[in-house]
Amino acid sequence: MMTAAMTMRFAAVGAVALLLVGGCTADNCFFVEGEVYCDTCRAGFVTNVTTPIQGAKVRLECRHFMTAAGTVERSAENVTDAAGNYKIELKDNRGSEEVCAVRLLSSPVPGCTEIEKGRDSAPVTLVDAGLATKVRRASALGFLKAEPLPNCGKILSDLALSTGPSY
Ligand SMILES: *[C@@H]1O[C@H](CO)[C@@H](O)[C@H](O)[C@H]1NC(C)=O
Ligand SMILES: *[C@@H]1O[C@H](CO)[C@@H](O)[C@H](O)[C@H]1NC(C)=O
Secondary structure: OOHHHHHHHHHHHHHHHHHHHHOOOOOOOEEEEEEEEEEEEOOOOOOOOEEEEOOOOEEEEEEEHHOOOOOOEEEEEEOOOOOOOOEEEEOOOOHHHHHEEEEEEEEEOOOOEEEEEOOOEEEEEEOOOOOOOOEEEEEEEEEEEOOOOOOOHHHHHHHHHHHOOOO
């Protein structure tokens, strides 16, 4: 027989489930995805010896568009998985009212914890312009390895030869 307490508990679980589903419809909820890597050549870009960082902390920060350089109105954090990928859920997409970006916070990898200014954050486009997907992809963010790998000189010069100078 169901006691009153049990009924209450079931009702509570039901309400939570409804909140989760109801709070995440295509219109007002979205996911920001991206990856964090270790720039083992201090190259400033992804190379073939770039390695994913697991457990890197990132934060999605949103500001009102009128105060884009100012106060963070809301934020959410997460950490990367073994493949260096993270996913941050943000309910209530406010579209063009907000300017959001993902920012690097910390890396747990010894010797690869340096944040380079200019590559420490990636903007996130919220306005969906008819996009059906709820996923917003942020460009990859990297920490710099303190000591570049020994073969980086060759890798970078081969890369420069194969792509040629860019004017
Ligand atoms: C953090 O990442 C995990 C794994 O992808 C996900 O299940 C969870 O919802 C995320 N947390 C937030 C606040 O987005
Ligand atoms: C990366 O590229 C360099 C130069 O093209 C090559 O010599 C090296 O073997 C590559 N390393 C890996 C791990 O693929």
